[in-house]
Amino acid sequence: ETGVTQTPRHLVMGMTNKKSLKCEQHLGHNAMYWYKQSAKKPLELMFVYSLEERVENNSVPSRFSPECPNSSHLFLHLHTLQPEDSALYLCASSLGTGGQPQHFGDGTRLSIL
């Protein structure tokens, strides 16, 4: 139990579908992150939110659209994905973005048909 919950755990979608990944934390953290982990590749940081404002966007294609309605919830909206987007998507949170340890969820395993 990490305190960071991601749903769904598994998702299969076609390239024309629209779906959303959800992340929830009740650790009192004020920063949240999306990471992508592809097979045999290191984790890649996608987005960072601090106090519900996006502070970092690492050249992620526009078919990935994050949303942070409050400090406890983070979404990743997906549309018109490509087969190479199949990966494990991980959410994390931390108390601030200055170096405090990040707590990760167990991820959503996404498969694009």
Add this chain to the structure above:
Amino acid sequence: DAKTTQPPSMDCAEGRAANLPCNHSTISGNEYVYWYRQIHSQGPQYIIHGLKNNETNEMASLIITEDRKSSTLILPHATLRDTAVYYCIVRAFGGTASKLTFGTGTRLQVTL
């Protein structure tokens, strides 16, 4: 952030200490050493971090050399549940330095 070098894999017998090395020869004075691990089918888990003094918590000990160019994570009594990929990360603390740069880590296999 400084780059780290770790062996790709290690084995350890259950009940013995697991000593995982990490080289970070280009570390800067304001950079901390962090350790995370990732057990199969789970997200990464924070273990410990330190600047220059040795650190210990309920999970592990972190030994940093005096010149700070390398460190060792010690799991004092490894169990099968410690089988995971262990990541050594170096990054600055403070400001908006939010990025954790994960490398390929060390795959630790704990065996009976």
